[in-house]
Amino acid sequence: MKIAFKKIGAQTKKVDVSKEGLRIEGTLRRAQGTLVDLGGRMSGEVEVECIRCGESFSLAIDEDLKLRLSDGVYRGFDEEADVVEFYDGSIDMEQILDSESASIKLDYHICPKCKQQEGDDNGSTKETCE
Numbered sequence: 001m002k003i004a005f006k007k008i009g010a011q012t013k014k015v016d017v018s019k020e021g022l023r024i025e026g027t028l029r030r031a032q033g034t035l036v037d038l039g040g041r042m043s044g045e046v047e048v049e050c051i052r053c054g055e056s057f058s059l060a061i062d063e064d065l066k067l068r069l070s071d072g073v074y075r076g077f078d079e080e081a082d083v084v085e086f087y088d089g090s091i092d093m094e095q096i097l098d099s100e101s102a103s104i105k106l107d108y109h110i111c112p113k114c115k116q117q118e119g120d121d122n123g124s125t126k127e128t129c130e
Ligand SMILES: [Zn+2]
Pocket: 050, 051, 052, 053, 054, 055, 110, 111, 112, 113, 114
């Protein structure tokens, strides 16, 4: 799915794309100048490799996504969001999915089996539910 930067004006544009089990639902909104903000949610599953045993397992993904998309080279630094550059005047949603899934794969992951063996000895943190 490709969307021309030109087509994103004052009104937001909804996107809903999925590839290889990963899905992005969100909206594109014109920021300043050549920048477009993508805000939404990423969900699904990504196949990752356990750093302990090397086995691959599928990791459930459900997180907020915030990206700043640049029409051409972006020469600034953005603290609020990661910037993704596109060079042909259009936003390639598949490219975003690919790079998000690639960056998830680059993280350290421990499979449920190894986690269980590890037990609670690494000082488990309790997350508060909303
Ligand atoms: Zn493992």
